[in-house]
Amino acid sequence: MKELFPAKQVGGFVFSLILTGVALLVYYFNMSRAVGLTILTLTAFIQAAVQLVVFMHAREIEDSKSVFTTIYYAIIIALVTIFGTLLCMIWGWNY
Amino acid sequence: MGYFSRFAVPHPSPAIYASMIAIAVTVFLIIAGITYFKKWIYLWDGWITTVDHKKIGIMYLISALLMLFRGGVDALMMRAQLAVPDNKLLDSQHYNEVFSTHGVIMVLFMAMPYIMGLMNFVVPLQIGARDVAFPRLNAVSFWLFFMGAMLFNLSFVIGGSPDAGWSSYFPLAGNEFSPHVGTNYYMISIQIAGIGTLMTGINFLTTILKMRAPGMTLMRMPMFTWASLTTCIIIIFAFPVLTIALLMGTMDRLFATKFFTITDGGMDMLWANLFWVWGHPEVYILILPAFGLFSEIIPTFSRRNIYGYTSMVASMVLISFYSFLVWTHHFFTMGQTAYVNSIFSITTMIIAIPTGIKIFNWLFTMWRGRIRFTVPMLYCLAFIPLFTIGGVTGVMLAMSAADYQYHNTMFLVAHFHNVIIPGVVFAVLGASTYYWPKMFGFVLNEKIGKLAFWFLVIGFCLAFFPMYITGLDGQARRMYTYSEDTGFGPWNMVATIGAVCMAISFVLIVYMIYYSIRNAKKEAVSDPWDARNLEWATHTPVPEYNFAIIPQVNSREAFWDAKYKGHPLFKGDYEKIHMPNNSGVPFLMSLFFFALGFGLVFSMWYLAICGLIGVFICMAHRSFEQDHGRYISVEEIKETEAKYGGTHK
Numbered sequence: 192m193k194e195l196f197p198a199k200q201v202g203g204f205v206f207s208l209i210l211t212g213v214a215l216l217v218y219y220f221n222m223s224r225a226v227g228l229t230i231l232t233l234t235a236f237i238q239a240a241v242q243l244v245v246f247m248h249a250r251e252i253e254d255s256k257s258v259f260t261t262i263y264y265a266i267i268i269a270l271v272t273i274f275g276t277l278l279c280m281i282w283g284w285n286y
Numbered sequence: 287m288g289y290f291s292r293f294a295v296p297h298p299s300p301a302i303y304a305s306m307i308a309i310a311v312t313v314f315l316i317i318a319g320i321t322y323f324k325k326w327i328y329l330w331d332g333w334i335t336t337v338d339h340k341k342i343g344i345m346y347l348i349s350a351l352l353m354l355f356r357g358g359v360d361a362l363m364m365r366a367q368l369a370v371p372d373n374k375l376l377d378s379q380h381y382n383e384v385f386s387t388h389g390v391i392m393v394l395f396m397a398m399p400y401i402m403g404l405m406n407f408v409v410p411l412q413i414g415a416r417d418v419a420f421p422r423l424n425a426v427s428f429w430l431f432f433m434g435a436m437l438f439n440l441s442f443v444i445g446g447s448p449d450a451g452w453s454s455y456f457p458l459a460g461n462e463f464s465p466h467v468g469t470n471y472y473m474i475s476i477q478i479a480g481i482g483t484l485m486t487g488i489n490f491l492t493t494i495l496k497m498r499a500p501g502m503t504l505m506r507m508p509m510f511t512w513a514s515l516t517t518c519i520i521i522i523f524a525f526p527v528l529t530i531a532l533l534m535g536t537m538d539r540l541f542a543t544k545f546f547t548i549t550d551g552g553m554d555m556l557w558a559n560l561f562w563v564w565g566h567p568e569v570y571i572l573i574l575p576a577f578g579l580f581s582e583i584i585p586t587f588s589r590r591n592i593y594g595y596t597s598m599v600a601s602m603v604l605i606s607f608y609s610f611l612v613w614t615h616h617f618f619t620m621g622q623t624a625y626v627n628s629i630f631s632i633t634t635m636i637i638a639i640p641t642g643i644k645i646f647n648w649l650f651t652m653w654r655g656r657i658r659f660t661v662p663m664l665y666c667l668a669f670i671p672l673f674t675i676g677g678v679t680g681v682m683l684a685m686s687a688a689d690y691q692y693h694n695t696m697f698l699v700a701h702f703h704n705v706i707i708p709g710v711v712f713a714v715l716g717a718s719t720y721y722w723p724k725m726f727g728f729v730l731n732e733k734i735g736k737l738a739f740w741f742l743v744i745g746f747c748l749a750f751f752p753m754y755i756t757g758l759d760g761q762a763r764r765m766y767t768y769s770e771d772t773g774f775g776p777w778n779m780v781a782t783i784g785a786v787c788m789a790i791s792f793v794l795i796v797y798m799i800y801y802s803i804r805n806a807k808k809e810a811v812s813d814p815w816d817a818r819n820l821e822w823a824t825h826t827p828v829p830e831y832n833f834a835i836i837p838q839v840n841s842r843e844a845f846w847d848a849k850y851k852g853h854p855l856f857k858g859d860y861e862k863i864h865m866p867n868n869s870g871v872p873f874l875m876s877l878f879f880f881a882l883g884f885g886l887v888f889s890m891w892y893l894a895i896c897g898l899i900g901v902f903i904c905m906a907h908r909s910f911e912q913d914h915g916r917y918i919s920v921e922e923i924k925e926t927e928a929k930y931g932g933t934h935k
């Protein structure tokens with residue numbers, strides 16, 4: 192019985208529903224912009240990780256190492272781009 | 287008439303009317319010609335529906351040459367205008383349209399497809415594969431590029447050309463300052479071609495990672511394959527940024543959003559930022575495959591293996607990462623603090639290091655090699671010193687304090703032509719001569735090729751070195767004229783003469799092709815240059831399945847070792863070969879994209895919606911289609927191989 196029941200997938204599904212619920216709180220409750228954005232950012236990234244690992248089987252294929260290398264590489268480039276942009280356009284902007 | 291007035295060119299001139307007639311006549315002649323010679327079915331079955339990477343590659347090359355012609359005519363117009371002070375040949379508006387079109391065409395519709403074409407033709411052969419990973423997607427890529435290019439080229443006869451530069455900075459590119467549809471064409475045609483490029487990136491990354499011949503480990507891959515691999519990585523991470531930036535720009539122009547406006551919370555500088563977040567990696571997307579091509583040609587004609595293989599690979603991998611860290615050097619003067627500029631100055635200078643390593647490796651490869659001065663090798667030999675000058679002026683520009691003097695002057699124009707022409711253009715011209723026999727079965731005429739080469743090199747030096755001087759003296763780029771007492775006149779005349787030399791070189795190249803088709807010996811030459819890699823291990827013309835038996839690789843230069851060290855390449859017997867079927871859907875889909883694009887350019891919503899629905903129908907069709915490809919039987923393979931003289935084992 193235990194082998195037949197996809198505990199991991201069901202658990203992942205429930206968890207992603209909870210994450211969605213938490214994100215919705217930002218809409219229903221009146222909170223400061225900073226708190227709201229923090230909640231949204233966190234839930235979004237956790238959600239993406241859950242999808243990749245649980246539903247897209249990032250860990251279960253033979254060359255999962257290359258999958259994660261690519262993801263980390265993408266994250267690094269994204270962070271460089273975002274923080275570089277903030278640096279040029281906001282923090283280090285004169286005019 | 288009200289409805290059709292939108293298609294009118296806002297700023298017409300006799301030249302534009304003449305072009306309209308010329309285009310109409312050409313289109314009519316082409317259609318009449320194809321019908322007269324009964325070539326429609328050949329065209330449809332043989333080319334339009336093909337999913338064969340070799341044919342797609344050749345179609346890319348033909349389109350690229352056409353675009354080189356178009357962009358070249360633009361260049362000649364600009365040079366003619368600037369030849370003498372206070373010239374009245376083009377007015378400022380025309381000049382703006384011409385340089386904007388020239389930039390976009392040369393970068394996105396000439397250099398990119400040229401490189402994609404060579405990648406398409408060479409990479410699968412080089413890794414011993416029978417096709418790319420996703421042949422159908424490959425056809426979609428090509429047709430999206432093609433329709434993007436067609437849409438863009440339509441602009442100057444229907445509705446007017448973009449005029450805000452190839453970088454199309456907002457707020458100039460916004461509705462307020464660019465009210466006519468030209469900039470819509472820019473946003474949407476680049477978008478369509480860009481989606482195609484992104485698909486190519488994914489396709490070739492998968493192909494290279496998954497479809498190499500047995501025994502070809504990563505560190506045994508030929509240099510051009512390595513270059514393509516790193517290029518694909520850059521494409522995959524850089525092009526999405528362009529996609530989004532163009533989408534935001536399109537929304538601003540068509541739906542009055544405020545991403546890049548000055549007022550209402552918009553941020554005009556964000557466009558420049560996003561554009562260069564893509565734009566700098568883009569210049570490396572152009573140059574890395576070019577480096578790869580040089581690394582193929584130089585060892586062949588020096589009869590030596592490439593010097594410093596590992597450091598070559600390492601420097602390309604490093605470049606593919608560093609290229610994302612430097613983009614701000616394109617707008618040092620736009621308002622960041624000195625502190626921010628310094629950071630990006632340093633990252634920019636660092637990127638010159640791996641490039642320098644590669645230069646030394648090529649030099650060491652030639653050192654003690656036995657050099658044969660063929661046309662492709664001449665291009666390599668000219669590339670090394672000229673590109674180095676371009677790199678050095680790049681490092682000059684990278685010093686942010688000094689850049690205040692150089693930025694947006696002709697010095698900058700000289701820099702980037704100095705890296706792109708000796709880098710990219712020499713590479714693709716050299717490589718087309720090099721691979722020509724593999725593509726078409728005969729060698730191009732050496733004499734005319736050399737003449738064209740010398741015209742190009744001398745023309746290049748005459749055309750662009752004077753710009754360094756006038757640039758330092760303060761001649762601004764993108765200015766349609768200058769006055770007599772600036773003293774720029776004589777240098778500009780020299781530059782125009784150089785441009786004419788380059789045009790002569792283009793004519794010579796076309797003549798060389800024509801002459802060679804008529805006169806070259808059409809014997810099947812499978813390895814005319816005594817080359818080193820797998821692409822030369824198969825027959826000429828290459829059979830559609832590339833290799834009757836998949837080669838067995840156990841060294842870095844498998845083919846060379848097979849020839850001279852007796853390593854067996856093809857082991858085992860023929861087996862039936864699985865090949866993908868042709869399909870007309872990619873072409874159809876690109877037509878829908880064209881309709882969608884045209885509808886968006888002119889805000890003709892019904893057309894745009896129909897186009898979009900068509901695109902989705904094509905995708906749905908693909909999802910439900912049952913197409914398992916077809917098999918080539920052993921008998922058929924035997925027949926083909928016998929015709930070409932058998933598989934040399």
Ligand code: HEM
Nearest residue numbers: 569573615616634638677680681683684693694702705706
């Ligand atoms: C040694 C390596 C290089 C360095 C340090 C370098 C540096 C720079 C800098 C600092 C600029 C901006 C200058 C300004 O706007 O004032 C620039 C512009 C440019 N570079 Fe380079 N570069 C290098 C190599 C290349 C290569 C290999 C290519 C292309 C194949 C290239 C293509 C361009 C283009 C197209 C522009 C101008 C774009 C425009 O404003 O329209 N560069 N380069």
Ligand SMILES: [Cu+2]
Nearest residue numbers: 566613615616
């Ligand atoms: Cu750059």
